[in-house]
Amino acid sequence: MTLFLQRIIDGLQNGAIYSVVAIPMVLIFKATTLINFAQGELAMIGAFFAFVFAVQAFSMNIILATILAMVIAALLGMGIERTMLRSFDPTDHLPVVLITLGVFYIVNAFAGDIWNYQAQANVPNLLYDLPLIGDWMQGRSSFFTSETNKLGLRIQHDSVGLVGALLIMLSALHVILNRTKMGLAFRGVSSNTEASRLVGIRVGRILSFGWGLACAFGALGAILVAPRITLQPNMMLTVLVYALAAAAFGGLDSVGGAALGGFVVGLLNSVILGYISDVDRLSSLTAAPLLFPVVLLLVVLWFKPTGLFGTKSVERV
């Protein structure tokens, strides 16, 4: 029983990580109906920017470093959209998706050249410096530690903090998308591009905004999870697959759905893999953990292409 509870807790802890990467993917999908395969790598490079500002070069305050990294990541995303993607017919998805795949490899190799494919030491944990969440975590560290607590369970306090940060992220996105004129225009373009032009929306600018927003939040997500999954150029490789499954499960155009999807994927993964790992032969396969999100993706595409809360079918990708 304790083991089962522990698997549920582990699943939710990982789920928060998948949610954080799935959310920006959904933002890009909403704006463009395409899957940005470079999402994880752009987030990774954002986390490295923050690392450079906070540790390697300027010893900046981590909050300041995060904000700066988010801005640079946003500019990078907008630049990629403007220079590489804008001139292609957005309804023809193949070339655009191939380009995002190209960006994926370039960014990954670039980061590898600069920082090596090794986990960085001394990665600062943004969570501890956040108002409210940080204070709360300091106070609770005796109960939520990486050790087993008195109930026999291991709850990492930064996972709890991560869920808190995720909720703040979701609220911020909710305000931006639902309470601002730019957000309304973004949802307009997402709903009907032609009608958007007819109300005077400059669609190109909104696409830029969408990419900027997604990359800024992607960077924030990567900065938040880096202390957990290590900061290194390949940190997002497997996470991306889980995030994709999470986004598809929740509905590719639903921000809240992606957040929930992350937890569901994490939970199912932990519980199912927990049982699989009891089977000796399977547990020795390194591909086994990745099998699950791919199978989930297949099941969603077969039975409910719009996901749980989505409106647009994945078939349009």
Added chain:
Amino acid sequence: MSENILEVRDLQASYGQVDVLRGVALEVKTGEVCVILGANGAGKTTTLRSICNMPIVSSTGTIKFAGEDISNTDTGGIVAQGMAHVPQGRGTFPELSTLENLQLGAYVRKDNEVDDDIDRWFQMFPVLKERKDQAAGSLSGGEQQMLAVSRALMSRPKLLLLDEPSLGLAPIIIEDLFATFKQINQDEGTTMLIVEQNANLALSIAQSAYVLETGSIALSGPAAQLRDDPAVQEAYLGA
């Protein structure tokens, strides 16, 4: 302001290799209701798309709107100058609420009377008020058409382009809708260019009319005159 709010000269339009318009010329007088009639595939929708320079169609020719040459202005700029377009198939935002659709209609406006205008169109179409938080895609066809028209009027246009507003609606609703167009035209002074299959009804509220045949204007004149024209009667009025 000049007498004509819209002047179109030698308009040619194509989709890729397919030429659709071959030199369309038309004028719409300020304050009037003007109708374009024509068979399926004649190029009516293409004409309206070309007038507001929608990227889907590539066109050449000169278009003057309220005295200014807008031939090279992009759609957003044209809307900001006071043209609104209700496209064929309505052009609402199905995932957004009725209220948000109306707010987006006012996207180019900078004044603070947007909420007053929303109330105004809610009075004109009370059913929209009842459905204000409902997703536009879940409204009935008639309700969506009312929403599409209100959405277009939210930009306070000088010229309203309507592409087959009666499509798919019950006859009784169509009559109401056209009565509303007439009322809006008279009360607000909004000039209207309406593409319509329901020729009888459209001609009854219009002052002038054009007949489009395979990409060029075949007939034009005052609405009353076209209504009595035997050729028009036979082709479009089912006489």
